[in-house]
Amino acid sequence: MKTFDYARPGSVAEAVQAGGRFIAGGTNLLDLMKLQVETPERLVDISRLDLDQIEEREDGGLTVGALVPNSDLAADPRVIEKYEVLSRALLAGASGQLRNKATTGGNLLQRTRCYYFYDTAAGCNKREPGSGCEAIGGFNRIHAILGTSDQCIATHPGDMPVAMRALDAVIVTQRGDGDKRRIPIADFYRLPGDTPHIENVLEPGELITHVELPAPPEGKQTYRKVRDRASYAFALVSVAAVIAVEDGRIASAALAFGGLAHMPWRNPAVEAALVGQAPGTAAFEAAADALLDGAKGFGTNDFKLPLARRVLIATLRDLTQ
Amino acid sequence: MIEQAIDTAERPGGLARAVQGVLGAAVARVEGPLKVTGTAIYAYERAPEGVAHAAIVGTPVGAGRITRVDAAAARALPGVLTVIDDDPRLPAGGANSRAMPSQGTDRVFHYGQPVAVVVAETQAIAREAAALVHVEAEAAPGRYDTADLPIERQPKSAFLAPVDTGDLDAALREAEVVFDRTYTTPAHFPAALEPHASTIWWEGDVLTVRSSNQIVGAARNTIATALGMAADKVRVLAPYVGGGFGGKTGVGPEVILAAIAAERLRRPVKVALPRRDTAYLVHHRSPTTQRVRIGCDRDGYIAAIAHESVAQQNDDAGFVEPVPFGTIPLYAGAARRMTTDLVRVNLPPTGAVRAPGEAIGTFATECAMDELADELGLDPIDLRRRNEPAYDPTTSRPFSTRRLLDCYDEGARRFGWPARVPDPGTTLDGEWLVGIGMATALRGNFTVSAEAEVRLDAGGAATVSCDMTDIGTGTYTILAQTVGEILGLAPATVTVRLGDTDLPPTAGSGGSFGAGSATSAAALACEDVLAELARRMNAAPEELVLRDGQVSAGSRTVPLADLVRDAPIVARGRSTPGQQAKRTSQASHGAHFAEVAVNAVTGEVRVRRMVGVFDVGRVLNRATATNQLVGGMIWGISYALGEAAVVDPRSGRFVNPDFGEYHVAVNADVPNIECHFVEEIDDAANQTGAKAVGELGISGAGAAVINAIHNATGVRVRDVPATLDTLLAALPPV
Missing domain, CATH: 3.30.365.10 (Aldehyde oxidase/xanthine dehydrogenase, molybdopterin binding domain)
Known part of the structure; x- marks a missing residue:
């Protein structure tokens, strides 16, 4: 770990002007600092700011403070009842101890678990722009099959953000100049392209203060995560699904995927293939075809293509039966 | 006395x-x-006054020669006390009482081989400084991919003498049924939760090392040899150790380096390996390729059995994984061949990791027996019963005690084995394919x-x-x-x-x-x-x-x-x-039974329950013996389903040297596990009549899980771990 300065601002206004890397739960950042994958010169500790409330809004939605721990969010009765997909996704992530420390805002910014990102001896364009990508041509079992570039095939490892993507959450931030932004999660993350080290649209000093969940969606919800062991393993493929069936037809569908791309993945074509159709193999296969349109394996992760197809179809069947 | x-x-x-x-x-x-x-x-707690902290610097290449160590930037960092790279006693790797590593060499045997030690006022400074040491090396092509490497037949340093009794080739030619399959296992990390750590201090010419170590007497001798001291000037303490799993049987290079540093600085020194460094500075279990051949008649009576293995080692170490150790006394058959061959690689040393030989050797033989039973239309226990020898089939010595048949009986009864549906892939529970399997456990008694x-x-x-x-x-x-x-x-x-x-x-x-x-x-x-x-x-x-x-x-x-x-x-x-020990053949025995569920959509495998019944001689403490055996069974689940230390063949570096991506079983993977004993005090084993316990539990445990996967799905997994991608293609359409 490299020596760093530490600041603990007393307010959001102070925090955004403190100039440094924000730290809250530290469940990801501290590990990366110990490995010198991240070497911030200054840490700005926001963990004691007053951002740990979950509040109901007039439109029926919830506003979640950025410092609400994953455990608390998952256990909130309103979340369990109305945002089941989110509660399930949170509980599918990490371990109990980590969920107690990990925060809502921090979890949105969890960094990839790419093996080569963690190995400072390896070339990694995300860690060190221009140093290459050793995952391409290497061991890439956990890597992306959608939205990849020749610079980076890393995945976003999170579960919570996948559910939030299906729920059309809005990320509320405050910038150094005090301006607040409301960023739809659809616009928050970036594909790797030529700049895999830039993972989202946050500007330097911009702090996530809240996440807004829109009014609860119609239909049934679930989160299905496929992984190498029963706990404490990142998703090989995960699906956050919200499906409403009316009069024997799929009335609405929101489907987001983890483990497949550099960001929680959502493709309107997948949902378009379902809406208006009768639930059944034909519609499900069409949705899977739409999902995997343009998907590409890199060797050890080739299995994710058939796996994603199977998991999507099984999830759709479960929710529409 | x-x-x-x-x-x-x-x-x-x-x-x-x-x-x-x-x-x-x-x-x-x-x-x-x-x-x-x-x-x-x-080991790492309560340092003596004035303690300094050490961090190890490793080679940036996996093969070649070190040409220069530039520690200027590290030395310039405030808080750094010294950087040592020139001591002739600097070891190239870990050591045990049987083998010392090269010392003071510029030759690179593997990536991450220790080159220097940095000592600083705090652990954080030491580690930051270690990253600043620039090691220049002349890289040579490394042997990281074993596919085309020459095989060294029966290396002299092998722990096991080869077994070659009877005419195996003739017996196989004449057998009515010949079984011939090859199995592979990947590298395994010891993965003890407590990192390798030591606190080291000198008092006059006496060196005290408090270390996370399994064998302090051997450690003392090894440290003395490495440092050129008399053994009676070295004291090693290991009052409490947070798990060993074989990885703490020797003396890690960090111990020698920290002792050298403590000597130079005249200060106590502490060192603990970061998790990722344990992959390079601690030995791992070799990956293996194992060919099992069995010749028998149509009733399953074995006439010939061969278990031939190839493991890995680097050029600076001698250990050879004794793969067929558990097969030697296990099943009947007059013609027998058991071999341990080697390929030489540019990777960190391989060594003893939880039940060397049996843990992974029994995976091959016990899966082979399951496959053979299937081919013969026999119950897997029946096949084993038919081949239960009256005496050690390799040495012809009588068994001191052997209650294996009782373990089968007791286990089958407790588990409900008779309810087994032999046709694979036919038991469905919702989305899950359910199956059961069994395997024999055997661990030699030393x-x-x-x-x-x-x-x-x-x-x-x-x-x-x-x-x-x-x-x-x-x-x-x-x-x-x-x-x-x-x-x-x-x-x-x-x-x-x-x-x-x-x-x-x-x-x-x-x-x-x-x-x-x-x-x-x-x-x-x-x-x-x-x-x-x-x-x-x-x-x-x-x-x-x-x-x-x-x-x-x-x-x-x-x-x-x-x-x-x-x-x-x-x-x-x-x-x-x-x-x-010379007159009798001594071993502990057992039978494992496992029920698994395989998700028909995803191929995810979850073990639902296990029962193990063990013959370990006298049970000294029912709770701690159970604890060890259940722990071994969990390791069986672990290597059957998750564990694989992956090497990137381009660099000779491990891809997943941490607990995030090296998948040992976690609590949620561990179902209800029962452990029972068939107790018979073995007075030939030793004065208390207690046979081997610690490594018995893992022996065969992984095979029981793999055999249950076959019963659930019809898929024969011959290359562990059975991750979901290995099963996906064989699953029914969704």
Whole structure:
């Protein structure tokens, strides 16, 4: 770990002007600092700011403070009842101890678990722009099959953000100049392209203060995560699904995927293939075809293509039966 | 001192007559309160005054030659005390009593090989500085991919002598049924939770090393050799160890480097390996390729069996994974071939990791037996019964004790084996395909020398001391129970001192020989104590009855404390290997049963329950023995389903050297596991009659899981781990 300065601002206004890397739960950042994958010169500790409330809004939605721990969010009765997909996704992530420390805002910014990102001896364009990508041509079992570039095939490892993507959450931030932004999660993350080290649209000093969940969606919800062991393993493929069936037809569908791309993945074509159709193999296969349109394996992760197809179809069947 | 070789299968009189009734009982760990209150002192804790912190610098290439070490930037960092890269004693790797690494060499055997040690005022500064040391190397092509490497047949350093009895080729030619399959296993990390750590200080010319180590006596000798010192100037302490799994059987290079640094700085030095460094500075279990051939008749009676293996090692180490160790005495068959070949690689050293040989060797043989039973239309247990030998089929020696058939019976009954549906892939529970499987466990029983001191102080307090370690296994408790049993004392009142080379020497924790040998030494020491107590009672030792702190002879009963009030008793016992180890074939046995569910959509495998029944001779403590065996069974789940240390063949670096991506089983992967015993005291094994326990549980456990996966899905997994992608193609359409 490299020596760093530490600041603990007393307010959001102070925090955004403190100039440094924000730290809250530290469940990801501290590990990366110990490995010198991240070497911030200054840490700005926001963990004691007053951002740990979950509040109901007039439109029926919830506003979640950025410092609400994953455990608390998952256990909130309103979340369990109305945002089941989110509660399930949170509980599918990490371990109990980590969920107690990990925060809502921090979890949105969890960094990839790419093996080569963690190995400072390896070339990694995300860690060190221009140093290459050793995952391409290497061991890439956990890597992306959608939205990849020749610079980076890393995945976003999170579960919570996948559910939030299906729920059309809005990320509320405050910038150094005090301006607040409301960023739809659809616009928050970036594909790797030529700049895999830039993972989202946050500007330097911009702090996530809240996440807004829109009014609860119609239909049934679930989160299905496929992984190498029963706990404490990142998703090989995960699906956050919200499906409403009316009069024997799929009335609405929101489907987001983890483990497949550099960001929680959502493709309107997948949902378009379902809406208006009768639930059944034909519609499900069409949705899977739409999902995997343009998907590409890199060797050890080739299995994710058939796996994603199977998991999507099984999830759709479960929710529409 | 009472010294006794294990020549006769005779129980020491004191143990034979003992009536306290504590040996074998599920006595709670005597050191448990210290551990749960954080007051047990582990290797890295409570440093002496003025301690400095060390970090190790490794090579940036996996093969070639080191040309220059530039430590200027590291030295310039505030808080850095020294960077040492020029000491001729600098080791290229870990060492054990059998093999020393190269020292002071510029040759690179593997990536991450130690080149220098940085010492600083804090651990954080030491590690930051280590990253600033620039090591220049002349890279050479590395042997990281074993596919086309030449095979070294039966290397001289191999632990196992090859077995080649009868005419295997002819027997296979003539057999009605010939089975021939190849299995592979990947590299495994020892993965102890406590990182390899040491606190090291000099007092004059005496070096003290408190270390996370399994075998302190061997460690002392190794450290002395590496540093060019007399062994009696080195003291090694390991009072508490947070798991070993084989990875702490030797002395890591960080110990030698930190000792050199402590010598130069004249300050105590602490070192702990970061998790990722353990992949390079600690040995791992070799990946293996195993060919199993079996020739039998249509009824399954085996005439020929071959278990031929290829493992890996680098150019600076000698260990050869003894893959077929468990197969040698297991099944009948006159023609036998068991071999351990090697390929040489530019990777960190391979070495002993939880049940070397059996853990992964039984995966191949026990899956092979399951496949063969399937091909013959036999129940897997029936096939094994038909090939249960009357004596060791390789050495022709009689078995000391062997209750394997009872383990099958007891296990089958408890598990509900008769309800098995032989047709695979036909039992469905919702989205899950369900299947059951079984496998045999076998772990050879080693006899080794061990010495212990038993002391009765004025007041009657008993202390037993030896340099044996307790690596989470229960040594403290079983020694207290052994002494308590013989001297008629509650185990909680017996003080146990371990893990210190100033104490009587044992062989430490390794090879599952620690419990049997150390308790035997203690039992022999108690013979001496009893003789003296008898003298003080004016009675013969055979007349004494010791119970609850009272000593009786005939009608007289005297408190033990009264007998030692004026003169404490100090006695030593030493148990050594004898004729029994040569005359008999000794092993622990068991049978594993597993039920698994395989998700028909995703291929995810979840173990639903396991039952293990074990023959381990005398059970010294039902709770700690169960703890070890269940732990081994969990490791079986772990290597069957998750564990694989992956090497990137382009660089010779491990891809996943951390607990995030090296998947050991976690709590949620572990179902209800039952452990039962078929107990028969084995007096030929040692004085207490306790056979190997620690490494038995993993033996065969992974195979039971893999065989259950076949029963669930029809898929034969011959390359572990059985991750979901290996099953996906064979699953029914969604």
